[in-house]
Amino acid sequence: MEFVKNVLKGIFIGTGAIIPGVSSGVICVILGIYEKLLDSVLNLFSNFRENIKFLLPIGFGVCIGMIIFGNVLKYLFYTYPIHISFTFIGLVLGSIPALLKETKKKGQLKFEYICFMIFSMIIGIGMVVLERYISVSSSTEFSFLYLIMAGMCMSIGVVVPGVSSTVILMLLGVYSAYLTSVAGAYLPLLIPIGTGLILGSVICMKIIKYLLDNFYMQTFYSIIGFTIGSVFVLYPEITFDLNGIISVLCFLFGWSISSMLEDKL
Secondary structure: OHHHHHHHHHHHHHHHHOOOOOOHHHHHHHHOOHHHHHHHHHOOOOOHHHHHHHHHHHHHHHHHHHHHHHHHHHHHHHHOHHHHHHHHHHHHHOOHHHHHHHHHOOOOOOHHHHHHHHHHHHHHHHHHHHHHHOOOOOOOOOOHHHHHHHHHHHHHHHHOOOOOHHHHHHHOOOHHHHHHHHHHOOHHHHHHHHHHHHHHHHHHHHHHHHHHHHOHHHHHHHHHHHHHHHHHHOOOOOOOOHHHHHHHHHHHHHHHHHHHHHHHO
8 A cells, every 4th residue: 555655646746747837846845755755865775675665666656647647737737727837836835734734843933944934935936037037048069067067956956845947957058958958869968967967966865864854944944935935936827707716726626635645645
């Protein structure tokens, strides 16, 4: 039964990974497995059997989510962008009460924790603004070391919930070349970026693990702030008509899914 649950969690992570503006890290936070994933990856060989038992079904589910359900969800996202966006907004915001409840197990709420949350939320919103106004470079000439660095910077958006790796690649001027290389499987660009991504992910995971171990409340409230800030990349213009009513219903549907995930998964 635990295997099936982890596969389902992987499917949610995989489907979320291919939707524009949705962070896989946010989905992991919503599912309540973010910290355990960090531990399992960073301590893979210290308890290899248990960690593989946890990671394997999640990885399998991610593949299913990206290949099968992800394509369906991607179609729905482009066909009904407003409705799907509000569903995801409900999904993200509906997880916040559970995350706040989790922090109460570790300690009492303090004003400084709220400041951390607000600051990280502002950063998340700022990245949304940047993504909309940054001009995408069309250059394809990059050094090998620069591409490794770009991959390491990109890892921040992969590991930190709510931080967009798209924005990071745009700031570095690599985004357009990266998309072209993914579409054409151009290995001379993908290999150095992938190398940097793996190295950067391990480093980012170690940093976040250290922060969670030593500054849990500050770090977790910052993650919550990034999670809240991430919804702004999804927020469409709402209209006061039938579409608006459906959007509200979609929001409530997403919120109810978050409650179900908390109880069942």
